[in-house]
Every structure is written in C-alpha cells, then in structure tokens.
Amino acid sequence: MSAESTPGPGIPGHSTGPRHRAKGHRRKPKGRRRGLLVMAWTAAGIVVLGGTGAGYLYFKLNGNIKSVDIDQALGTDRPEKADNGSENILVLGSDTRAGSNKKIGGGTDDGSARSDTAMIIHVYKGHQKASVVSVPRDTLIDRPACTDTKGDTHDAASDVMFNSAYTTGGAACAVKTVESLTGVRMDHYLEVDFSGFQKLIDQLGGVDITTTKDIDDPDSHLKLKAGEHTLNGKQALGLVRTRHGVGDGSDLGRIQLQQAFIKALVNQVKHIGLFSDGTKLYDLANTATKAVTTDSDLGSLNSLMSFANGLKGISASHMNMVTMPVQYDPANPNRVLMEKTKAQLVWNALKNDKPIPKSATKGTATGEAGGVVSGS
Template identity: 65%
Template sequence: MPDEQQPRTGSSPSGAGVARRRRRRTLHIVAWTASGVVLLGATGAGYLYHRLNANIHSVDIDGALGTHRPARLDNGSMDILVLGSDSRSGANRAYGHDSGTARSDTAMIVHLAKGHKTASVVSIPRDTLVNRPACTGAKGAVEPAGQQVMFNTAYEVGGPACAVKTVEQLTGLRMDHYIEVDFTGFKNLVNDLGGVPLTTTKAIHDDKSHLNLTAGTHTLNGDQALGLVRTRHGVADGSDLGRIQLQQAFIKALIDRIGGLGLFSSPTKLFSVADTATKAVTTDTGLGSVNKLTGLAESVQHLHSGDVHMVTLPVRYDPANPNRVEPIQSQADIVWAALRADKPIPADATKGSVADHVDAGKVVGGKATAPAAPKPSGSASSKPSGPTSP
C-alpha cells in the first residue's frame, strides 16, 4: 500500500503561475500531509500541530534490524518501502474474514534519485516467490528463514521489520524509510478528498472487492477506490499483476486529484485531510513526527508527475505453480543495480516479463468504450488467476 506538492511555510500562493505549478507537482500522500501541517502551524494553531503529530504511529525498524544491512547510498538519494496492509482487524473487518494475521497486500519500492527531482517506483507482486530471511515474530520468537515462500508472508511472519529485511535481501538496497497504509485509512482519505475522478474504458464488476463500475468517467468514493486497487477478478486475466496495474493507474489519478484541489485556500479542509492522512499511515521512527515528514515534503516539492517512472518487478509464472510468480533474476538484477547506482531503470529491464503482458492498465484512463457483449456461459481466461483471496 499505499506513496508531492506543497508551498513552503511562509509562502503566499496566489496567481495563475502558482496555480499551474501546483497542478504539476507530484504529491506523495505523506509528504503533502506534512507540508499541510507546517502551514497550519504557521497560523499559530499549535494545538492542531500537536494533534496531528500524535496521530502518527511509528515502528523502530532500525533498532529491530541492527547493523547487518546494506550500506546507505549516502548521495542524497532515498529508498522507501511503501506497503498496503490487508489486515482484517478492527474497522477493516468489513473487507474480509479476519484470519488473525495481516499481510502486505501492496508493496512498492519508491526510489527518490539524488536531488529528489526524479523517482522510480517498483511494484513487487505479493505472490512473488522469494527466500525470506529469519525474522523475529510478534511474540519475540525467531521465525526460521523460508525458501521459495510468497513475498507477502514476510509481513505476516514478522511485521514491518521482516518486510523491510526481506526487501533488503531481495534487492541489496538499504530501505531508508518505511510507510504503511491500511484499508480504512485509505478509504477515509479518498472520501476526505471528495473522491478521485477516473475513467474506465470497460465495465468492472467484482463481487469479491465489492466493485461495480460502468464504462465511463466516475468520481470514485472511498469504497470504490478501495475496490479498484483490490480487484483482481473483474479485469484482465484475474491475476495480481493486473491489480498492480490498476494500483499504479489509481496513484496517478490520486496525484492529479490532490494537485487540483487547492487545499491551501481552505485551512479547514486542509486540516481535515491532514488529520485523516496522519491517522492512515504507520512509518518508521525516522519519519515518525511532523518535523521529520516536513523534511521529506520539502525535499520533493518540485517533483513533477512526469518525473516518476513506475514498473513492476520482472517476473514469470512459477512452473510448479502457475498461481505464483518468480523473479526473472537476470532482469531483476538490472532493476536493482540501476537503483543502487541511482540511475533510471533501463526500458528493456522488464521486457518479456509476464507483468507487461497483462492489459489491466488499459481498463483505466483514455476513452471509454461501449460495454462488450456478454461472453458465452462457461467461458474463462486461459491464464492463471492467482490466489483466491481478494
């Protein structure tokens, strides 16, 4: 789950030129929230600042993992692991059965290049088979390493620290920060934004994710947005790879939505969105305060949406289980090497990946088409559908 604009504190945004710049800025969900907090603080509403600061929940990942980790790049670039949690506990019970454990439903590595003027985002399919390192579980016991296990089990076994440890072993990259967004927080944030406009080129119907959209332009409310980023069965081949494409498309729509809202003209609305956003996220302690989030916000305020390159880890179907995927190691190595060198990901790094053969991305954006005629009864996709969980 889960990734910005904002004027600096003390600025006085006005005029068409400033408005154009705002629309062009890429907004990271946590970064723009932090900038909003700074603006509120500048008005003298200190109690609001402290309230928002108290909303932020953080975990000490550095303390949990110690020093046996990849070295930091130390050139000003930054790598952030962003997870969407599929916990069904608490308010999230409405989205499925609570098995007593939580998993990472969405995983993205966000690499901010030196100067933070460009970014690369790599989505990791949750069903990717990886070698998971030994991790400390919730009760303090060490869970043994696992060979060829699904990526999202790392979070299930050892929470955020194990997810970060697994990603670092997989990539050779040091994760500088961690951000997690849960179902309910995501839904509430979209509602607070007044919904997110998005065009579907075909109808989407998925009872498992409670999503029913006709072809056309919609302003998705929180439930619909959550359904879109969770749906598998209603688009393309029904795999998790298709879901990732929808998630990437929605992130772009969310960026556009936030950029066009003019939140800074309404302190009341700004606080409402900031309050919701800070409740929605869990961060590492390195980002676990308003001041620390503000530093990230200021560092990316000039990042434009066109400067963000999004890809999916190059994978192929596991020959032993077509409901799982495994990295194409030679190409995955190119992806990780590019990020370690703080370079753009080469275009051919994902060529041949089954993730690039899924057409779910064509279902959102562009011009809507008339509904297709119903398929004959009994027809089915010949491609793997992935795990049966929504």
C-alpha cells in the same frame, strides 16, 4: 500541490464545502500539473501537515503518528546506505483484519495482517524524479530469518509468498525481506491501512479516472462502466484491490491499476482546493496521521513535514512506474517467480541512482490490464 504552494494557518473554524462534485462534472486542467510523491495513500495527506503546526493541533497530530524502530530490529547486517543523494522508501498497504478494517478488509477480527500492496520508491538525487517498483504479493521467495520490533525471532523459509514476511514479523521482517531480495537499503518505511485510505480519498473529494473497459468484480465490490468517473473512497479502495475484474485476473493486473490510480491522484492533488478551507485541511491531516505508520526516523510531525517538503517537486510525469520483473510459476499459475537476471538490472539502477532500463521489464509478465485505467 505545486512546490510553490504556501499553506494557510490550517485552523478549524471555516465551513467545509461539498466533498463530492456533481455527477458528470469534471475538473479542468490548469496549466502544468505538479504533484507530490509519497505514494497514493499518503501523497495527498502528508503534504498538508505544514499548515497545522500550532498549539494543541500540532501535538494532537503528532500523537496520531505510529512508528516502528526498524533500525534497532534489523541491526547492522544490512545493505550500505547510498551516498549519492538518493533515497529508497518501502511503502506497504496493510489489510489488518482488526478494528475498523474488519468490515473493509473482510475476514475475521483476529488482528492478523497482510501487505497486499508493496512498492519501493526510489527518489533520485535532486528530488525531481522518482522510480516506483511494485513487488507482487504472490511472488514466491526465500524469506530470510528476521527479528521483529518486539524482539521475537522468526526462522527463514523457502518458497513462500512475499507478503508472508509482513504477516510473520511485521514491518521489520518486510524490510529485511525486501533488502534481501534487492540488495538495496531501505532508508524509510511507510504503511497505510484500508480504512485510512478510504477516508483519505473521501476527504479529498474523490479521484477522477477514466476506464476504457467495464470493470465488474464482486470480490472487491467494484462495478464501473467504461468512461469517466469520480471515485469515492469505497470505489477507490475497490479499484486498487480488484484483480478478477480486469486483465488475466492476477495480482499483476491489480498492480497496473494501482499504478494508474497513483498517477491520477498525484496529478490532481493541487487542484482540490485544500488550502482554501482550514477545517478541510485539518480533517485531512488528522486522517492522514492516524492512517500512517512510519519508521522511527519519520515518526514525528516535523520529520514528516520535512520529508514531504523534499518530495513535492516530483510530478506524475516524472514518475517511472514498473513491476518487479517476474514470470508465472509453471507449477502454479497463481504464483509468480522473480526473473533474477532482469530484476538485477532494476536493483543496480536503484543502487547507482540511474534510470531503470526498458530491457529490465521487456517480455516479463504484466497481468494484461495496462491501459484500462487512466487519470481524467
């Protein structure tokens, strides 16, 4: 969506058109593409909320939003807020094994959850550019002691996987761990689950991508021939989860696919025709607000609308996407270790609202999946 787009009233009542295009038909680019940045799973959904703030619709959507009081849980022992006009948002993709995610995420219905995808989004002063730093879930870290939002305390642990922070203490411990690793204050927190992501993509009518190689991963149930595709929700979920079908089979390869998918999604959001159909607009907003969990500062419809409005000037071409500098663990090729010296270049850039230097990621492990997927 462009910064100049003005949503309609967003009241249900108009008939929805077909949600998927005929196979082989491609959308044509229309001038300079403008997108919005919130992260793949929330980018398209949150921006449409501006058209649905009337009567019971407002209260229904507002009631959908789940929030957690991270500031209360973490207290004052945190990095200082930046005063340079920038913002940092920790975005997690959660694969809780409970409820509607059981079938999608696999495993048992035990209510457990992991953060299989983690990204730090840095929005630069002026909100025209952003850097996105992916944190590999398989990174071995020293997890700090933390208190979750229920008030329960969790001991520190050494040499554990990064995503164990979320499993152990939820959102608050995930934020605490990221701030401990980076020394950078997280101003906001956003989380989206598997089922919400899948529904969001289906309601958007799919996402256009091009694959340069065949992808066949039975674990993520994804099988694509090289070429152009419009991915439905199930296929998109398979793409952002696949790791054995591309590159070296590591989590790093999966991250490269996720980053390519985000850019493809952000690039085409404005061309989907959301505002020509009030019912489609409402359905999308309803799904997005049900799928997202936020920090308490963003835990209302008005706050999300204001937040999204401040980001919609960011296009995919102005998003610099990198992976936290890591190398494979010599003792275990299925784990990675943060390259502290190079990673510090990244954290210093975010703190000072500067571009991330190319030297920070030069020579680091990549997963060898670059260029496999691009936006159509």
